Amino acid sequence: xxxxxxxxxxxxxxxxxxxxxxxxxxxxxxxxxxxxxxxxxxxxxxxxxxxxxxxxxxxxxxxxxxxxxxxxxxxxxxxxxxxxxxxxxxxxxxxxxxxxxxxxxxxxxxxxxxxxxxxxxxxxxxxxxxxxxxxxxxxxxxxxxxxxxxxxxxxxxxxxxxxxxxxxxxxxxxxxxxxxxxxxxxxxxxxxxxxxxxxxxxxxxxxxxxxxxxxxxxxxxxxxxxxxxxxxxxxxxxxxxxxxxxxxxxxxxxxxxxxxxxxxxxxxxxxxxxxxxxxxxxxxxxxxxxxxxxxxxxxxxxxxxxxxxxxxxxxxxxxxxxxxxxxxxxxxxxxxxxxxxxxxxxxxxxxxxxxxxxxxxxxxxxxxxxxxxxxxxxxxxxxxxxxxxxxxxxxxxxxxxxxxxxxxxxxxxxxxxxxx
Numbered sequence: 001x002x003x004x005x006x007x008x009x010x011x012x013x014x015x016x017x018x019x020x021x022x023x024x025x026x027x028x029x030x031x032x033x034x035x036x037x038x039x040x041x042x043x044x045x046x047x048x049x050x051x052x053x054x055x056x057x058x059x060x061x062x063x064x065x066x067x068x069x070x071x072x073x074x075x076x077x078x079x080x081x082x083x084x085x086x087x088x089x090x091x092x093x094x095x096x097x098x099x100x101x102x103x104x105x106x107x108x109x110x111x112x113x114x115x116x117x118x119x120x121x122x123x124x125x126x127x128x129x130x131x132x133x134x135x136x137x138x139x140x141x142x143x144x145x146x147x148x149x150x151x152x153x154x155x156x157x158x159x160x161x162x163x164x165x166x167x168x169x170x171x172x173x174x175x176x177x178x179x180x181x182x183x184x185x186x187x188x189x190x191x192x193x194x195x196x197x198x199x200x201x202x203x204x205x206x207x208x209x210x211x212x213x214x215x216x217x218x219x220x221x222x223x224x225x226x227x228x229x230x231x232x233x234x235x236x237x238x239x240x241x242x243x244x245x246x247x248x249x250x251x252x253x254x255x256x257x258x259x260x261x262x263x264x265x266x267x268x269x270x271x272x273x274x275x276x277x278x279x280x281x282x283x284x285x286x287x288x289x290x291x292x293x294x295x296x297x298x299x300x301x302x303x304x305x306x307x308x309x310x311x312x313x314x315x316x317x318x319x320x321x322x323x324x325x326x327x328x329x330x331x332x333x334x335x336x337x338x339x340x341x342x343x344x345x346x347x348x349x350x351x352x353x354x355x356x357x358x359x360x361x362x363x364x365x366x367x368x369x370x371x372x373x374x375x376x377x378x379x380x381x382x383x384x385x386x387x388x389x390x391x392x393x394x395x396x397x398x399x400x401x402x403x404x405x406x407x408x409x410x411x412x413x414x415x416x417x418x419x420x
Contacts, residue, residue: 006199009165010054017051017058018161018195019153024055030148034059039097041118043137044128046150049194052128056099059126068098072105080113087122095122103127104136111138118144152193159188161195165202173206175216182220190227201227241272245279248322252280253287257326264322268315277303280321291331291404298324331402340398351390381417 011017014024014031023030033040039059044052060067068083083096103111117123118141125145129136133147153161162184170177183205191198204226209218244266251259267276284299302321306314344350356373374384387394401411 004200005165005169005203006049006196009161009168009199010057011051012058014055014058017054019157019193020051020055020150022151023148030055034062037062039063039124039126041125041141041145042127043103043133043142043145043147044126044150045130045133045147047130047152047193049191049196049198050150050153051195052150053099053101056126056128060097060099063097063124066096068096069101070098071101072110073102075100075106077110077113080110083123084113084117087117095124097124097126100125100127102129104129104131104133108138111141115140115144153191153195154193155185155188158191158193158195158198159184162187162198162202165199169202169206170216173216174214175206175211176214177206177218178215179218180220183218183223186220186223187227190224197227241275245275248276249279249283249287252283252322252325253330255326255330257323260322260326261319264315264318268311268318271311273306273311273314273318276318277306280318280325283325286335287330287332288325288328289331289334289402290407290410291329291402292406295325295328329404329406331404331407333400333402333407337399344393344396349392351392353390354387356386357388383414383417385418 014034017024022028025031030042034055039062044055046052066086070079070083083098087096098114100106114123114125118125125141127137127141127145133142166177166179166184169175187198187201191201201223205218205222206216208226209216209222211217244263248260248263248267251263264276267273280299281303284296288295299321302317302324305317308314309317374386376382376384376386378384389396401407
């Protein structure tokens with residue numbers, strides 16, 4: 001029966017697990033917990049292919065409890081009932097160690113069905129998820145579990161695993177591997193920290209590469225072709241989407257055009273044109289604002305052009321917008337002003353609109369009295385001192401001029417006009 005190389009190479013001990021020294025290295029917390037033999041409820045959080053299932057298997061071998069495995073993408077409430085039915089029977093006299101993969105796909109009711117048995121210790125839960133557990137896992141499960149984060153494997157650590165995979169395949173196929181110098185590095189960089197992808201790439205290379213006189217010739221070009229785009233970790237509705245768009249926004253705000261282009265490239269390679277457009281448009285008002293008001297119409301034109309052209313041509317318009325925003329002067333005075341105004345409205349601090357600002361069409365309906373509105377264009381500088389805010393807010397200041405050239409020029413202008 002065929003077994004994928006990644007499964008055949010799955011580590012059997014904690015020392016063989018690659019790249020998780022922060023939780024599994026000597027003296028690290030998770031390692032100490034496993035070595036103690038007292039296994040609590042745990043949630044393993046991290047991307048695919050970084051060792052979550054492997055560590056759960058190692059834990060299972062160290063416990064005398066029956067191991068049950070479920071994948072939440074295919075499991076049902078009936079599967080949970082079947083496991084519960086085994087408790088306190090000769091099938092599971094010491095309880096059950098339940099490994100639940102992709103727990104984020106269980107709905108709230110399915111997660112709740114485990115609570116009673118987790119509470120009394122008859123089920124020890126080890127759940128894994130690729131999504132932020134604090135967003136996707138029921139709070140009652142979280143409060144009874146310890147969360148451990150598994151990090152993506154670094155290219156340096158991945159290279160060790162790739163060399164091991166090459167040695168294993170060489171022994172299995174009885175072939176002598178002849179690798180071009182950059183093959184291992186190409187696979188390590190392209191796997192995106194996912195050792196499963198790296199192992200699959202090695203297996204495919206041994207299947208497809210040219211063999212002569214017992215020597216298999218593996219080229220960098222073949223390695224790159226097989227692993228192309230595999231480094232992309234992206235889900236339009238998952239954590240990776242929000243991480244990438246957040247990084248794009250913060251790079252624009254931080255005036256780093258190179259980083260902004262990098263994260264834009266990630267979005268475009270994933271085909272997320274609309275996500276990129278939305279964040280770029282937002283940055284024009286949120287981070288540049290009145291420091292360079294022309295940024296908004298320019299960026300809007302770039303976004304419209306990109307949406308009309310589509311990909312790949314639309315990348316040029318969006319790159320232009322990103323470079324413009326990243327190198328433009330910055331001001332968040334617009335965001336600060338509107339947020340302060342909204343905070344007052346939400347708090348109920350509103351008050352009556354001054355009579356001189358009310359709609360004059362109400363006159364003649366029983367509320368006749370002099371409105372008293374002063375028309376600014378009848379006064380020098382097109383301005384006249386007049387109260388516009390309600391009495392309860394008459395001294396409130398929402399907008400503060402930014403310290404950039406454009407807003408300071410406006411401040412100087414109005415200071416001159418309003419000075420008696």
